[in-house]
Amino acid sequence: MTDRLWFLIPEFILLAGAVVCAIGGLSNLAAIRRKVGFVACAFLAASCIAVPFVYDPTRVAESPALLPHVGGYVKFFAALTGILLVMTSGGLMDRKYEHAIASGKDTFDTLRSSAGEYHALLLLSITGVMLICEASDLIWLFLALELVSLPTYVMVAMSRWSKVGQEAAMKYFFLGAISAALMLYGFALLYGATGTFNLNEMAVVFAKQRFDGGIVMFGQIGLILALVGLCYKIAAAPMHLYAPDVYQGAASAVTAFLAFVPKTAGMLAIIILLSLVGWEGGLPKSIEMMLWVVAVLTMLLGNIGALLQTSTKRMLGYSSIAHSGYMLIGIIAGPPLGLIAVMVYLVIYGATNTAAFSTLASLSRDGKPVDSLQDISGLVKSSPAAATSFALSCGSLLGIPPLFGFWGKLMLFAVGVSAGQLPLVLIAAVSSAISAWYYLRLIGLALLSPLTPRSETVRVTLRWPMIAAILGAIIAIGGPIVLESLITDAKTAFVEPE
């Protein structure tokens, strides 16, 4: 059991960070309250540093988790992207309230302060992602997934004190509950089909069933329902409908969070569930066909849906749906190359997508958040740095060749082709071409268009999100330099070290 705990050290660090943030945010001293973001970053960094020590190859061999190696990669990059996400949230919570207190117009009231809670919830959600890596049975997996989701519902609600935000939170919560129910029902059926909750034992039972002529019907339905439930986490069809509304309703920083953390959790959980039946000899026909249909629908609905939007955040929301579809290609292709490609893509997508939302988070128009496409028109004139980083991150998301996103997409498509999924890759390429239309429109609006009456007053008002956006843009340009080592890292997650 001590071995088990050893691998949870990064999680414990974040847990401690969450407690410190929650308490520190309630301090009477403004100086301490303001440092909450730095504290969160420090704990994330500590957790990040701890990962290489924790994942010592000799120890990993004894881990009871189903995918013992995956944690070393995922935890490291989850914590690293977490730092970027905390930076993106800089200045989001309590800014006006703290101003009022500082100028003496208001007094500090613990009930009205929320920065500490926000950062605590953020850390807890990332803790959930890390815990998924260590899943050894279905209960653990379910609880970890819920730990990812529950804080996000609250974060959406508290990020904007407006009806839009509340509405988004309610939608997100209710629909999330439905998906969790579906997933849980699927888990119950899986238990029924195998008689065990333990993932390792379950994998053995499934292997035996496949050897005997096929997985029993219960098992197949259970797996399908669980996967459909997980589609909610990755915002894939048919569970994607909430995404545009919620992404638009939440503050940009939280949207960036939603587009990365739950998606990573969902992808990991899907990989774990599929590892139960294994890719050797191909996924079961029904599962593979289901994933195929989901991938195609997700890519097409995401990219086509984005075409009609007039809201930047909604457009990026649809685009993040489409990215889940691309990643499903890697999932279908299977280990090791497909899963490596997915893991690498998650990191690339996480960094560049966060950069795009960070730009939006850093801007404001007369104190109001920026949303409509007209708001970013001619951004280069008021803020060249914001416009450039936005254009670079959009270019990377689209996959313009030298940028980081291109290599991610290339890898996914290449593994798709080598796994014999040419039709799927062709559909992905076509939908990717469709996506060029709106990404280039965003880039063109930011860099080439004239100022509009709406965008004249748009200014960069928040420093930290801007820094996060610039960092993301630097990753989009400079990322290809470290691509090879990134691939090597991802390889250790799925290929047994020799």
Place this chain on the structure above:
Amino acid sequence: MTSITSISVISKLIATPAADVSQVAQLPGMHWASFIMWMPLISLALCGICSAFKVKTKAPAIITIICLATSFILTLLLWQGYQDPEIIHVFDWLKIDWEDGSFIANFAFYVDSLTLLWMLFVTGLGTLIAVYASEYMEHDVGKGYTRFFAGVSVFLFAMTCLVMGDNLLMLYLGWEGVGFASYWLIGYFYQRPSAVAAAKKAFIVNRIGDVGLALAIYLIWSTFGTVQYDEITSALGSGYKPTFDGWTVQAIPYLLMLAAFGKSAQLPLYVWLPDAMEGPTPVSALIHAATMVTAGVYLIIRTYPLFMLEGSHALEVVAWVGGLTAFFAATMAMAQYDIKRIMAYSTVSQLGYMFLGLGVITSYGAAYHVFTHAFFKAVLFLTCGAIMHGFAGQLDLRKLSGLRKMKGWKIVSYTMLIGCLCLAGFPFTSGYFSKDVILAEAFVTHGTGFVFLGWLAIFTAGLTAYYTFRVWFRVCAGPVHFEPGDELHGKEPANFHPHAPRIAINFVLVAIALGALLAALPYFIPNETEGIQGGWVAEMIDDSPAKKGVPGVDLDSSHGDILGMDPHKAMYYISAIVGFVGIGIAFFIHLLSRSTADKLRCKLLSNRTTRWLPTAMENKWYVDEIYIALIRSPLWILGKIFSLFDRYFIDGALVNGIAFIPSLVARWFSPLYNGAVQSYAISMIGGAILIALLMLFMPEIVEFLQTLSPPIGSDQSIAVVGGAQ
């Protein structure tokens, strides 16, 4: 044959690297020599910073001069320590492996004597011309000045990449880079429509050649499996698998030739070079006379083994194209009045000599001529530039006279004289020796019509002497007389005073003129290597493909003769006589009695049977007009049709149509996204149920599909859906 079944970025992690280091010495990554290439890049970056800060001083020039001088000194050091060919590996650039082959192009330098010879004059002349330009461009200090030196830096960077690269891909990178820099600098005066048109012309004509280079690189890679020079050579030696009945191997030299003819302005692609004189004169001197245009010669020397394959006629084609270009360009130069254009045609003509040299298998002669030509043509262009600078843009040789008697123009006149002597092949000047090697070899080597080409080239040498001294006698000798050009900047022509060049220009002129004179010395400096004659240059290129044609190396082949004498010896006399005749005619009709030339022209024009000759020569044999009629007009009409097709069919019907369909679909689905939680929930659950049902009844569905289309088997219909198995 290698086939790309799947190029996977990841697969390179699994495949083992296939780099096979051959016998050539490899040097470690951060070698100081790589700074030869990085210095121009640093200069470019600093110029960019200057531009960003809107520097209004000569700082960009100083930066560029220092950086280029550093490059030159590093080249000298590299040359000093040079022993044997070596590869300096800078970093891994492209490496793609798959089952039965690989594509490797490292960022590495292949340093052999040929590289060094080229680099010495590229960086050396580059530095000097940058010094010259620092004074020449001073009217434009500010934004244009920075832009100019940034362009020069880009050019030097690309040229080093082209010359020093150890594989064809790096050469290609540099090749495109110099093309781009040339476009940038020809179009320097971008407010002038003619400059923009010239820049476009240069770029587009070069594209034709570039296609050849790209195809050649592909064929070389598919035939030999590598694009690295040393590996190509060893593959040629050790046997390779001829593909497609061997025609690809035979096609490679012709494609390379196309590229070389484009860059080096040979028939039929020479038309861009005369127009390229729209750029500032230092650019003409550096890029369009001394360095870039010799890239074609370099390319062919580098890939010489590919031209020498069994049964190939490639070299004969090179010889013929070179010889004819030399002749035609010389005739065009005879009838021009713009001295810069005369020099441009003379460059085309001299490049023709170099290709003739390559064709008659004296790559040594070609390389030596490149070397000497770089100096004397640079000095000629730079003196033209100084004249243009001083006389408000005047370049017409009828409107300038007696420069050498004017105060402050002595250095220009006499350095120009040195350049003219070299170009005319006056005995014991550098041009004399380098040209003789080529001329003599035309009689030594056996090939279709080589003897004819030899005589044609000798005749052309006479023409060269004539038109060169036509310029000098008209402009520098005779009574003092001048009219200013049209760049008076608002001054009255009557008040015009030519301003003579100052220290920077004069210094550079003298330095390069000395270089042009001294370039004759390497022919005599005794060398230590055994078995070769031909002095320093011969020793210099002894271990490279340019060794061919060095006197004393290939003596075993049966020797041709000229009028019963040994060609190498006879040529000294013949070309000296021809040179004297040419200079003498020029002396007579352009200095002694200048009206003779006009009378001759009138006489030719008035006679019906001879009228065509001066007309055609003055109109450059109507080649531009022929190209317009034969190529540009049809292409223009085709382009117009395509443009209409594009506007109405592609844009109108296809693009808007296709864009319309997704938005239609999106509109069709948009009722689903009405924002109500209940409808979302129903859609989600409905979707989940649909998927579950679809999966459960999949066998039935497949069966149903089979009944719909009997020919498609069940395997296939499943394979379409999930082909992983």
